[in-house]
Structure formats: C-alpha cells, structure tokens
Amino acid sequence: MTQHVRSDCGMVECKKPTEMFEDNAACIDQLKDGYIKGDRIKHILPKSFFTHDLQKAGEVQVVQVRSSDNSADLFTKSLPTSTFRRLTHQIRVRRLDDLQ
Structure with a gap:
C-alpha cells in the first residue's frame, strides 16, 4: 500500500518497509505477537487491526523509541x-x- 502512494505521488519506490516509531511497549508486543483474542478487545472494530495486517504483509516495521x-x-x-x-x-x- 505504501508503495502505491509513493508511485501515485511521483516518488521513487522503496523496497524496504515503512518504519513506524512507537513508544508504547504493550502496543509493540501486540503488533509483533498478534492481537490476543479475549474479552478486553472483543469490542475493538476490525479496522483497528489494519496496522497489524500491514506488519504481517511486510509493509510496515515497528521500531521502539524512547518516550x-x-x-x-x-x-x-x-x-x-x-x-x-x-x-x-x-x-x-x-x-x-x-x-x-
């Protein structure tokens, strides 16, 4: 998807995944290990898992950064x-x- 945006804007396509910097350790764990199916997140809309899907596809790489x-x-x-x-x-x- 990110490559599609780059090509539409006339930018050079890049083969490496887009880096996403995150300072929340719990968020990083959920993205890397997969979302835990349970009572606490069952009410989250499926569109909220878009970032997880991008990471699984190799388009996004989550990097931890200090707050x-x-x-x-x-x-x-x-x-x-x-x-x-x-x-x-x-x-x-x-x-x-x-x-x-």
Missing part, C-alpha cells in the same frame, strides 16, 4: 522547554532568527 525521543509528542503533549527545543531541532524546525 523522550518521540517527536510525535510535540503535537500531542505539553513538554518542558528543553525537550521541546530538542524535538523541534530533531524535525528540523528552526526559528527565523537562527536562519539569518
């Missing part, structure tokens, strides 16, 4: 100033003053 290095936290959490600056630098966001 302190998770750049997605910039958009979802209130962070200390030092962490905020480090993560914005990590995703190459610069202040206008720094560019001149």
Whole structure:
C-alpha cells in the first residue's frame, strides 16, 4: 500500500518497509505477537487491526523509541522547554532568527 502512494505521488519506490516509531511497549508486543483474542478487545472494530495486517504483509516495521525521543509528542503533549527545543531541532524546525 505504501508503495502505491509513493508511485501515485511521483516518488521513487522503496523496497524496504515503512518504519513506524512507537513508544508504547504493550502496543509493540501486540503488533509483533498478534492481537490476543479475549474479552478486553472483543469490542475493538476490525479496522483497528489494519496496522497489524500491514506488519504481517511486510509493509510496515515497528521500531521502539524512547518516550523522550518521540517527536510525535510535540503535537500531542505539553513538554518542558528543553525537550521541546530538542524535538523541534530533531524535525528540523528552526526559528527565523537562527536562519539569518
């Protein structure tokens, strides 16, 4: 699927799987070992298992990242100033003053 998006956008196709960074160990275990069928997840919609299906097909590779290095936290959490600056630098966001 990811290759289809790349080709439609005119990007070079890549043969390696898309890396998905995750900081939740329980989520990574479920993706790698398969979802446990039980009473606690029986109400989850089947579309929620899409990521698991992509990983089984070899299109997505889940990589564990420490919570302190998770750049997605910039958009979802209130962070200390030092962490905020480090993560914005990590995703190459610069202040206008720094560019001149």
